[in-house]
């Protein structure tokens with residue numbers, strides 16, 4: 001069977017996009033990457049909301065059909081292209097992989113977002129006039145993200161909120177330290193989507209706290225992070241420094 005046509009609408013610095021790039025690379029799948037500029041609000045444009053009605057990246061077109069939600073995209077890829085298999089076959093381990101991936105999306109994403117958005121979007125959004133703000137908010141399809149963009153413009157995250165967010169990511173590291181004690185991977189006995197889905201968060205945590213994966217203090221998590229971040233798939237996915245990769249002129253061929 002020939003490979004379907006895959007087009008990934010993504011942002012280099014988006015953790016959810018990074019998860020999908022990592023999965024595509026691990027599977028050796030060829031795809032076209034289309035950059036969606038978040039600072040130019042391309043993700044809130046009508047054409048993009050037809051691909052992802054939530055107005056967030058990523059979206060993957062499979063033979064022209066959009067699929068969304070990075071956890072589900074990665075599972076879809078594993079269903080459709082099972083070699084190499086990236087999910088455990090044991091029912092309980094599979095359940096655990098899904099629970100972990102939901103935790104990453106529900107808990108770690110909003111935490112990382114606080115730091116990323118204060119760096120990237122608050123300096124721009126605070127300059128908007130009330131009329132500009134109203135126009136921007138009107139294009140955002142979900143209440144949750146309207147609220148976050150409002151906060152970027154008028155009510156930035158406080159030092160306490162940023163500290164709590166970092167604590168959440170540090171707790172993720174502690175969970176990884178405990179989970180990897182048995183077999184070196186987050187779920188079950190092999191590298192899986194659980195590891196892929198956590199990797200962009202580990203990368204960003206290490207940038208915010210360079211000691212986060214210190215192998216002397218966190219031997220299991222340190223070893224795990226070295227194993228994950230040196231995989232050819234991780235390197236091919238270009239999960240790189242957030243600030244450098246967030247520059248408008250960063251757009252290498254993938």
Ligand SMILES: N[C@@H](CCC(=O)N[C@@H](CS)C(=O)NCC(=O)O)C(=O)O
Pocket residue numbers: 013014015016017038043055056057058068069070071105109145
């Ligand atoms: N649950 C979604 C989250 C997607 C998401 O939040 N994407 C972020 C980047 S990591 C985004 O598009 N942010 C821009 C915005 O909300 O305006 C997924 O996993 O695909």
